[in-house]
Amino acid sequence: MGRGFFKKCIILLIVAGGILGVSAFGALTSGEAASGSDLYSRAREAAQTGRRDAAYAYYNSILRLPQSKYHKTALFAKAEYFLISGDTYSAKSAWQLFLAQYPREIPETLFALVNSYHIARKEKAEVEAAAIKQQIVQYQQLSLIFRKSKDFCFMSPFFRRYQAVYSIDKIEFMIDGIPFETILY
Amino acid sequence: MAFHLKRYCIKPLLVCGAFIFLLFCLAVGLGTWRLNVLKDLFLTSLHERFPQYHLEAGPVFFLPPNGVIVKNFFIQRTAEQKGKASERILAGVPTTVLRFSVKKYFFEREISFYFFYLRSLRGDYPALLQAWGDLSSFLPSLSGPDRPCFTVKLREARLVSSEEEQDPDRGVNIHVVFRQTQRQLDLKGRLCPTGGRHCSWGGLVRRVMGYPGDLTFQLAMDLGAGKSRIKDLIIKHPQGEGNWRGLWDGHTAELSGYALWDTRRRDPKEGPLGQGLIPAGRLDPDLVILDMHGRVKVTPDEILVDGIRFDMNSIPVRISGRIGTRGELSTHFLFQALSPKLEKVLPGCHSIQADIRSHMKRCHWISSGTVTLLARSSWPLPGDTKVELRLSGLHVQDPLHRPGLAVEELTVMCPSGIIHLTGLDMFWNSQLNGIGCLSLTGRMYSGDISSRMWFKKGSDGDVRSFLSWDFQNLRLEDWRQDWPALSPLSGQVSGRYFSRLGPQFSMKGKMLVTDGVLSRVRFLEWFSTAFGFNAMKHLRFDTLFLSVVMDPSGIHFDRLNLNSDGVRIRGNLSLSDKNMVSSRISILMEPFYIKQSLELAQVLREKNPETLNYNFEFQLSGPADAVNFQWLPSEVKALIQKRIPDFIERRIERNIDQMIQAPQR
Numbered sequence: 001m002g003r004g005f006f007k008k009c010i011i012l013l014i015v016a017g018g019i020l021g022v023s024a025f026g027a028l029t030s031g032e033a034a035s036g037s038d039l040y041s042r043a044r045e046a047a048q049t050g051r052r053d054a055a056y057a058y059y060n061s062i063l064r065l066p067q068s069k070y071h072k073t074a075l076f077a078k079a080e081y082f083l084i085s086g087d088t089y090s091a092k093s094a095w096q097l098f099l100a101q102y103p104r105e106i107p108e109t110l111f112a113l114v115n116s117y118h119i120a121r122k123e124k125a126e127v128e129a130a131a132i133k134q135q136i137v138q139y140q141q142l143s144l145i146f147r148k149s150k151d152f153c154f155m156s157p158f159f160r161r162y163q164a165v166y167s168i169d170k171i172e173f174m175i176d177g178i179p180f181e182t183i184l185y
Numbered sequence: 186m187a188f189h190l191k192r193y194c195i196k197p198l199l200v201c202g203a204f205i206f207l208l209f210c211l212a213v214g215l216g217t218w219r220l221n222v223l224k225d226l227f228l229t230s231l232h233e234r235f236p237q238y239h240l241e242a243g244p245v246f247f248l249p250p251n252g253v254i255v256k257n258f259f260i261q262r263t264a265e266q267k268g269k270a271s272e273r274i275l276a277g278v279p280t281t282v283l284r285f286s287v288k289k290y291f292f293e294r295e296i297s298f299y300f301f302y303l304r305s306l307r308g309d310y311p312a313l314l315q316a317w318g319d320l321s322s323f324l325p326s327l328s329g330p331d332r333p334c335f336t337v338k339l340r341e342a343r344l345v346s347s348e349e350e351q352d353p354d355r356g357v358n359i360h361v362v363f364r365q366t367q368r369q370l371d372l373k374g375r376l377c378p379t380g381g382r383h384c385s386w387g388g389l390v391r392r393v394m395g396y397p398g399d400l401t402f403q404l405a406m407d408l409g410a411g412k413s414r415i416k417d418l419i420i421k422h423p424q425g426e427g428n429w430r431g432l433w434d435g436h437t438a439e440l441s442g443y444a445l446w447d448t449r450r451r452d453p454k455e456g457p458l459g460q461g462l463i464p465a466g467r468l469d470p471d472l473v474i475l476d477m478h479g480r481v482k483v484t485p486d487e488i489l490v491d492g493i494r495f496d497m498n499s500i501p502v503r504i505s506g507r508i509g510t511r512g513e514l515s516t517h518f519l520f521q522a523l524s525p526k527l528e529k530v531l532p533g534c535h536s537i538q539a540d541i542r543s544h545m546k547r548c549h550w551i552s553s554g555t556v557t558l559l560a561r562s563s564w565p566l567p568g569d570t571k572v573e574l575r576l577s578g579l580h581v582q583d584p585l586h587r588p589g590l591a592v593e594e595l596t597v598m599c600p601s602g603i604i605h606l607t608g609l610d611m612f613w614n615s616q617l618n619g620i621g622c623l624s625l626t627g628r629m630y631s632g633d634i635s636s637r638m639w640f641k642k643g644s645d646g647d648v649r650s651f652l653s654w655d656f657q658n659l660r661l662e663d664w665r666q667d668w669p670a671l672s673p674l675s676g677q678v679s680g681r682y683f684s685r686l687g688p689q690f691s692m693k694g695k696m697l698v699t700d701g702v703l704s705r706v707r708f709l710e711w712f713s714t715a716f717g718f719n720a721m722k723h724l725r726f727d728t729l730f731l732s733v734v735m736d737p738s739g740i741h742f743d744r745l746n747l748n749s750d751g752v753r754i755r756g757n758l759s760l761s762d763k764n765m766v767s768s769r770i771s772i773l774m775e776p777f778y779i780k781q782s783l784e785l786a787q788v789l790r791e792k793n794p795e796t797l798n799y800n801f802e803f804q805l806s807g808p809a810d811a812v813n814f815q816w817l818p819s820e821v822k823a824l825i826q827k828r829i830p831d832f833i834e835r836r837i838e839r840n841i842d843q844m845i846q847a848p849q850r
């Protein structure tokens with residue numbers, strides 16, 4: 001007892017406090033990571049079962065997280081949700097945001113471009129549509145040696161199957177097997 | 186007889202007459218002697234004052250009551266070094282007639298000349314001007330409140346350099362009458378070409394009625410103490426005229442006026458009467474310069490043109506610059522025309538700026554400088570296209586008979602590259618039913634070029650222009666360092682093109698390249714790598730024929746036909762205004778050429794290789810910088826597909842995909 005014991009107690013307290021702090025920080029961060037994955041799985045589950053609004057809410061929550069590996073998917077989902085809902089104005093700006101942040105992603109950028117082209121064509125914005133069309137045709141250089149065409153497929157966050165069929169002088173886009181857009185050049 | 190002499194006092198009359206004649210002869214003799222003494226004194230004092238000049242005059246004759254005739258007067262520059270022969274004669278006058286004021290001679294004892302008549306003056310113009318500048322300090326002032334009244338007449342004067350003197354039919358004859366009184370100044374003159382010495386109908390007509398190309402000028406001024414009023418400054422020519430009025434303060438002239446000119450060339454076959462004797466009222470000018478305002482400052486060394494503004498065929502133009510009056514008469518002018526109305530003259534062009542320097546050499550104005558044009562274009566370069574023309578050695582050729590321009594070197598700088606032309610001759614002809622035609626011939630690098638540009642004024646007033654150009658034996662290797670787009674191609678090219686300029690631009694033409702090499706063509710590089718034909722990366726060919734059509738929709742190469750040793754390429758290629766390619770290419774190989782590719786030779790091994798058609802057909806489309814291509818069905822393709830397994834096909838596809846995408850990613 002005395003001064004030595006008192007010192008040992010203080011050191012013990014500091015060490016315990018340190019351990020407590022580190023474990024609390026770890027718990028917090030692991031909680032956030034879990035939250036991102038969790039939100040993503042919930043969003044996918046909702047999208048798969050056709051609950052689009054709920055899926056959108058989860059995807060939108062992911063976008064609020066500071067850094068998430070699901071950010072690209074969530075951003076694509078947000079734009080796609082607006083387009084499915086018929087809110088072309090919001091969809092247009094969401095696609096623009098996606099293309100600004102992910103200009104060369106394979107294959108998401110191609111399908112983001114075709115969605116933007118679709119909106120521009122519906123709005124009869126010919127100049128804009130022509131500019132996007134140019135981006136689409138420049139997206140991929142193609143060689144057809146033994147085949148007549150090449151396919152690129154992509155499953156969207158809302159479980160819609162995007163398909164691009166590249167031929168020598170045209171690209172046909174389909175969603176769930178239904179023709180969506182055709183680009184001729 | 187004696188009776189008659191007595192009756193009519195003839196004898197005293199005869200005596201009196203003889204006495205007067207004696208007195209006249211005495212006066213002439215004494216006057217001539219006195220004048221010759223004075224002449225020597227005058228010339229000696231002049232030489233002392235201006236040792237750089239040597240003045241000499243032949244005999245001087247007195248012609249009572251107040252006339253003086255000076256024979257063979259000339260000015261020569263003194264040799265700077267001793268022993269060196271005197272330099273060339275600056276000016277010489279075979280006959281000079283002077284008249285002095287008798288009143289002043291008797292009452293003020295002063296010889297004051299008021300009339301000068303110089304016949305057949307010959308002068309080396311720039312040097313004479315300098316001599317005048319030096320010697321004029323010896324002469325009394327021609328301006329100021331006590332300005333002298335005098336008249337100067339020049340007849341058959343010629344201002345030519347001594348080198349040109351040997352040719353009597355070159356240069357122009359000048360006839361001038363200059364009269365100055367206390368309040369008035371009048372100058373009238375005529376410049377006419379030399380020649381017509383032969384005794385012919387034309388020569389006689391010219392002597393009587395003047396030469397068709399005579400240029401007359403007239404200046405009338407009211408002289409004042411401070412500023413003088415220019416009443417009329419008129420320059421007339423059978424093909425045009427200019428008229429100006431303004432103020433003159435001794436150094437600066439403020440002028441306003443107009444000028445008209447008929448630029449259309451006259452046919453010399455019209456004869457001596459046909460051209461020059463068109464009354465002024467019948468002048469039908471096609472170059473109209475109105476609302477001309479400007480300020481011209483005259484100093485002993487130069488004439489400064491301070492921003493002259495005018496409307497030339499309703500296009501606003503501004504010119505400023507200077508004209509030197511000494512030495513080589515060097516000039517520097519800035520020309521500026523910025524207006525959408527320019528499109529009426531030069532289709533597509535809305536701005537011209539020129540910076541031209543000139544000097545006189547052997548009686549020719551030699552100019553060099555830069556002309557910058559801004560033109561609207563939609564394709565292949567949207568927006569404004571800047572074309573810069575750098576020229577040197579520009580001069581007028583044969584101005585009296587077939588006016589034309591010659592340019593020693595012309596460099597055309599456009600956004601796509603540079604074109605360098607040498608030894609250009611340009612002629613303007615506007616006689617053909619209202620269609621103007623500019624012809625051009627010259628050298629383009631190692632080849633010859635000839636071009637014609639037609640201008641036709643439409644009913645709406647706009648000018649439509651058409652251009653044809655022809656080039657022969659041009660080595661592309663020389664040109665491609667200035668024109669980067671030609672880098673894949675070398676060889677000797679000849680071609681002929683026809684274009685319509687303006688908003689509906691179009692061009693058609695044919696081109697033949699012989700003995701060349703096609704290299705760094707992405708499609709051929711891909712083909713050679715994919716199929717193992719390494720020689721095709723730099724494909725040497727004998728002939729390459731192309732037919733080209735260019736219009737606002739794009740550029741189209743039809744009937745592409747390349748013949749090489751063992752390989753023939755046929756096809757077409759279109760490049761749209763959006764930079765999209767559309768093409769069909771067929772590569773036909775001789776059986777021996779297939780052996781260059783080990784893999785293909787293995788796959789296509791035949792008992793009778795001659796029976797197989799080695800034709801590789803491709804379709805190309807997509808953006809020009811990343812063209813998509815497809816191997817189209819053919820006998821060779823079917824055979825290869827049949828003989829290689831599917832997994833090899835897939836591997837080939839994968840390899841090619843990686844190859845074409847490698848440079849992009």
